[in-house]
Amino acid sequence: VQSLASPFNPHFPNLGEPALHWRGLYGSAGGLTIAQAATHDNPLVIVVTRDNRRLQLLHSELQFYRSGRNAPPLARLLDWECLPYDLFSPHQDITSERLRTLASLPTMCHGLLLVTMETLMQRLPPVMHILGQTFSLACGETLDIETFRAQLQHSGYFAVTQVMGPGEYAVRGGVIDLFTMGFEHPFRLDLFGSEIESIRYFDPETQRSSEKVERIDILPAREFPLTKEGIRRFRENFRATFEGDPQLHLVYREISRGNTPAGVDFYFPLFFSETATLFDYVPLNAYWIIDEEAELQANTLWAEIQDRYQIASHDSERRPLKPDRLYLNPMLLSENLERQRRALIQINPTDEKSIVFSSQLPDEFPVQANSTEPYSALISHLKEGQHRTLLVAETPGRRQALDDLLTHHAIKTTNA
Template sequence: MSRFPLLQEALNVLGATSPQRVVGVCPGARVLGVELLLGQKEKAVVVVPTPSDALELAASYGLFFPQHPAAALPAHMLLPYAPQGTPLAATAEAVTALLRWAEGGLSRLVVPARLLPLPFPRPESLLARVRRFVPGEPLDLQELAGFLREEGWHRVEVVEEAGEFALRGEVLDLGTTDGFFRLVVDVDRLETIRVFNPESQRSVEERGELQLSPMSLFPTNPRVRMRAAEHWEKQGFPLLAEMLREGVANPVVAPFAAAGEACGHPWELSEALVVVEPADVEAELARAWTALTKAHETACRQLPLPPPEAWLHP
């Protein structure tokens, strides 16, 4: 019996109440066992023990069941207490997968066990944060730059990677998961959207529209941060609250901005849930919780932060 509410809930859901389990099947054949259980179900969440299991299962869908597009959520999509923060590439990959799920572009979402205790954005909330641009529409580049920072984008001098943007006068360059784009504004209207080469920085062709996805799992705008700051101040973490009010430049602080946001759990994304090797999933959950506890102890040497059991809860 776990002493942590969320971990125990995960163990209960994945152990006692889930009717769909794959046990004792070699990794290469797991996809067959999963689909045998799912039958014709349109969408399903599949929980596996390790990140490598997730990648292998998602790849197997491409080979054997292309009619069921699948994606594995990256294990590092959120790293609480990590001094270097969450890798932008992992966050972008997770956001892309969850948006595809929300839009109906995925049939199977594969989740490694270590993600289960973490705060999880509801896919529809990510969909609401997507912005679309069409030439001829009004556009304030300064406002857009502020929006991008609040959505997890990093401002740089020269854009070379996804998640970066650069603002120079009436030109804004962006690196997205789909390519590199240059927005050119004429006074207060978007004149053109151009694809550019990040190596040469030269424009290649024009586009008729552009869709920008968030680069953070949860928004970090002032309203969200103020609400989170109030929450953590009441919980006895005034320094964390003060830092949240000032912004989320410190990567250790960023995950705590999600307090008060609509969070969910992976197993809530679909009525169909399959657990691959439940005993191994439980063991990975226990290891993940131990790692979170140790990471918290290390982080607290620099900044008092809430322990896992104080914020990783339903």
Template sequence: MLAVAAQLLDGHHLVYVARDDSRMMAMHDALAMQCPDAVLRLFPAWDCLPYDRLSPQGALVGQRVETLAWLSEAQASTDTNPADDASDHARAKQTAGSIVLTTVNAILQRVPPTSYFQDRSRILKAGDVTGPARLAEFLSMQGYLRTDTVRETGEFALRGGILDIYPAGHDMPVRLDFFGDELEALRSFDAATQRNAGALASINLRPVAEFQLDDASIERFRSGYRGAFGAVATRDALYESVSTGRMHPGIEHWLPLFHESMASLTDYCAGWKIVLDHEVDAAVAARFQQIS
């Protein structure tokens, strides 16, 4: 841990691959104390088995997407002005470094291409003119689920001129107050008590899923699914749900069918040093055995 901390303090940018979640969090907590100025990002694995019929936890997926989007924005900031959330990456270059903490299971899993996150973020602030109905449509396209009451990451609720949303990377949901089409105020609130927790200057709305249910992605999925399973696939519940633009339990496990190509976490961290936890080889072997 001391060697990793020393490299961060020297301004290096690292990817730390832990053998499991507990080791990842232990390293995160230790570095948070040793290197308070460094940028620490978590990239956990899904909390479900390969080929499972269950979806990973929404908060966990949101954390993954938040890290991938931040890395994508940080890459883009080398050629253009950095986005608001990429500014901590720029500051880290001047002081302490940056580190993405992940696990063997997470780094072995393919992720969307880096281009997926380009131009998919939207920064909102008071005074913006964007009607709640149009914003709700945007959120649905980004993978957010419309509910009556917002309780978990990736959910939103629309009631007249009030739109509640639980963005990826936020500890609390956010309430947007509209007057007509103008956004008047942004406030975080407690999901359990609904009490106001403080005003916000702005929020950055990023995708909350690693795929989109837009027309192009749906057609790509349909074509790939029929190619793999034949005509019988058209009577499958998953196929029918995706065809109508609806989420389905376990849909995340079919991620490659939604994208033209896939990438790895290291594609987002080109030039970064990779640090391996001890006993990683055994964890890799165990994961491959689980997949096969």
């Protein structure tokens, strides 16, 4: 009889060993197992999901199971939420969170990182672009406003009259408002002469300052450098990539003028001599957990990317980069994954050597609508059970009704 593995003690292969196959993780047991894998004693755990919906669901499960002050960090590297070769650019909030995650990864030795298969396939800016353009400010430091303004513009920030979104800044005398990438709220810097007297969060709607902080990190505003050097390299790489007159190309003309046309993100490799992938950002000893069906999704995504490329190729003013300039093809992706310490979550595997976890689907307790005690099956189960039970209600009202029902039957409850 095959022994069952505990979700509280998941195992991973050593470097160079074949991937392990996990099965028997029903419901949110997968989330519990992943949360237990991300202890301070283990290296970074990277979880690859098949799509955004699964990523958001797993993120919610992990937030529940990781409750506590000493929980290791939990990060997401969101995808752009744009179709390949789209004429739209990612929302600034998405870019902001992506930059914050990418900046933290080189020093993130423990914790959890969630990505979709599409994000894992996507090529990224070089590590040094993110780290090399990140700088910090702290209370008590000396700050020259004109030099600081030049730094912000070099990093891709826009000067505005009132700061409302990520990547914007405003200077009014000795007060600097800055919505740095990677944060949910903007900061207000108060200067006394040339010294930073205070740094506070503020509400862009009410303009009221709130919590004080001692230090902030300022990330680049984009995943590519729109500097003089960046534009020069873009123009050079563009001419080497595409034949004919580059002035006939809308994106080339706009970038040459220092503008950022919508959809320019799908030309970001031209700003660099070479690009990176997520494998370049994370430690070699990281654990990888590949969610059910995620590996199969790579072939489907690659076919969609190829189709989108063929459609985009008909636009003579926006000739697209070839797919392998923007994404890892399934073969390269597989080669990179095979070098990692992997566990594959499977629902219906055929491999008899799979690690089977000790979780099971819960019993069903149907509501007997015509009975005087419609919840009798559930009440009997709870009274007879010797373990704790988590009940989830759809709304606060349903939760209160369930709480009243259990209290009526002398069953002790605690609201989470």
